[in-house]
Amino acid sequence: MTTMPTLLDLVTRRARVENHGPWPRVVVDDVTWQTAGERLATGQWSLLGLWAEPDTVHAALSEADTFAVVSLACDGRFPSLGRAHAPAQRLERTIRDLFGLVPDGLPDARPWLDHGRWGVRAPLGKNRERSSLLQGGVGASSARDLSYPFLPAEGEGLHQIPVGPVHAGIIEPGHFRFTANGETVVRLEARLGYVHKGIEGLMAGADLWRATMLAGRTSGDSTVAYALAFARASEAALGIEPPPRAHWLRALMAELERVANHFGDIGAICNDASFALMHTHCGMLREQVLRAADTCFCHRLMRDCVAPGGVTIDLDDAGYRVLTALVGDIRKRFPALIDLYDNTASLQDRTVGTGRLAPALAREYAAGGYVGRASGRAFDARRNVPYTPYDELAFDVPVLEEGDVNARVWIRIREVEQSLAIIDQVLERLPVGETSVLLPLTSGVGPCEGVALVEGFRGDVLVWLKLDRDTSVVRCHLRDPSWFQWPLLEAVIEGNIVADFPLCNKSFNCSYSGHDI
């Protein structure tokens, strides 16, 4: 038996890395790193993130109320956590693609984000190499290195259906490889990385404002959540505190973003069951939220409104009245739509029991957002890692056990109601005063590091960063909740019919861009 019963023990027995906040960061050796893998595999700890620097790998871990970053120095190789804990596998494949660090023992040798088209290998690593393989182009697809072996599925009467990367709808690109027996899906494997923009590469050397803009463009539907997570991480690193009014305005924007996205999703899920009436009405509600956001904050998606030190725009009296009216209007019209969803048997027939995610899997993957909470995982960063002003607000975190499409719809419905309650409270108690503080021109202490976990509409967004003395970014990692949700989509579709895939997919609504970074 090892002498490391809890994460708290592990952290308190070691020297904390200086200038890292708010969670502790400790440096461990190979053996302890592997023990962490075992703790993850037994479900005692949860994996919140796994990323690298050119000569270090970092893991964000949690156990109950303890959150920590654990780091391992490595020279080209590190022991794979994914060998024991499957949720780490795609993250480790990404580390190998971007940094050239090899996860020893990782069972999957295939690349993940690297499709062999960048013209460079290990673009963020110490030994960045030009690769001879280049420039896609229609003709280049015959090149052997561009092929990607999907996991096999064998048996009588099986056929494959390849879908994407260009899909039929107006959605992001990704490839899905279905293996079906008649109508029943026996295996789905996704291939992602098509929208990899190299955001973490662009982050290196960027000043705080440019980096904030990049963070806000990681996933367009979560621009507030990403900007907020980035701002909180950099404020933790620099040891600065935004004014109270800024905190409350951030929460206001975050909840408007959540409500707008949930309306979009609820409508779109019903639309994928060909129930256009819900789609139309939810689409109108969504549009009204975006218009209100535009009136109040000069941008429909509230992009670049949150920044380190506070917010870039204040709410005036007219905006206050617009939001009060908006909440009143939604309260008047949403209940009829909830009834419509609840009382339409043909719609329920499609959503109830479809795409069921077992609570054990949701726990293993530490799945955030409605995906986790519809499958019994009661985790919400606003509640479990409380940040201002959520520690002062009254709200519930709805949780269900069923784990089907229907449960994921209901979690969204209940969360809209909770968000409206939060918006009420923010409008009522919004502190007066400044909306931002000036940022320091130097960190004062040399390089400094910060981490933040923020609840976006889709789940918890993690940002870890290291700032240089002049506050420019040395390294910034952005982890979308989708990393721990995409693999579960593959699990829930098994045994469902092909025609129900759009429903399952929409009920997850994972991000491609946030995942592909």
Added chain:
Amino acid sequence: MRKLLLESLTRRPVTEPAPAADTAAVAALAAALDRTARQKLGRSLSIREVDAGSCNACELEIHALNNAFYDLERFGLRFVASPRHADVLLVTGPVTKNMREALERTYAATPDPKWVVAVGNCAVDGGLFAGSYAVTGGVSQVIPVDLHIRGCPPRPIDLLKGLLALLEQQDG
């Protein structure tokens, strides 16, 4: 459900009056479009949307064009599921290297005459992502572009103005 449907009979539609076509776009297109090709199509365009590396914000606003406020189809504009049915490719994103081939193939699969509209600042020149090892740096680096609609993302009303300019050019 009956109540909701009855309400929509008695309530004034939320759909907004058509905006004027973007004059700058009209001028830009006059140079780009071939007059005879325009006349063949009449006042109707089928649009295929291609995300070539966007952050998804442009997609959200393109989606909004279908909601009751903008109601794109009243103009004879509609989104189609395949490039083979399309007259217009609406392309977003800085064109990642991983999407380049898919975009080229989509373009090749679209029958002539065809037009390409690049949507969003990063579709113009890579935007904030320009210079990354993973992006080509704009749609026109890969396929010919007839019209750019800027914004990050462009508001639906700006998208609508740009698309209406495309229609007007066809009339002319």
